Amino acid sequence: MEPEGSGGGGGGSAGLMQQILSLKLVPQMWYGVFLWALVSSVFFHVPAGLLALFTLRHHKYGRFMSVSILLMGIVGPITAGILTSAAIAGVYRAAGKEMIPFEALTLGTGQTFCVVVVSFSRVLATL
Template identity: 75%
Template sequence: MWYGVFLWALVSSLFFHVPAGLLALFTLRHHKYGAAIAGVYRAAGKQMIPFEALTLGTGQTFCVVVVSFLRILATL
């Protein structure tokens, strides 16, 4: 039983997350903060190492979670 539940959860998760990930990837070029960060790196002639990308992505996710959490508490 657990195997069937796992497979259906996996399939449904992939069904929603793969298109959302592709959409995010293609629209990132027009994102104003992403374009600003890329412009600064390009103007400085600096390459972004993977750890910097990890730090920026994790920081952005943390900020989104904090803002979302605070908005939920404000509506209670």
């Protein structure tokens, strides 16, 4: 991070990225949770996308739902998964704890499990 008054302009997003990377969360904690979230999400969404493609292959517009399911399984963990994984790693760093690989596995797959539960429940439809 830059000291106050150093006047380092560089743009807002570049400065924010510099601050995030200076927390030294990568690669062990942040990256491990993120990779497990991505792998477990792809593990759930690829079969769902293939099933949608198989069952809706003759439908005029329904076949494109499989593409959106596959994109959601990849884009979702890349965008939201990065933020939540960094937040989890930040809590571990602030607590001064080390994260073992099994914890990264549990937290990463837990993120995907929460997304699957919310997707299958009708909570979002009631909002």
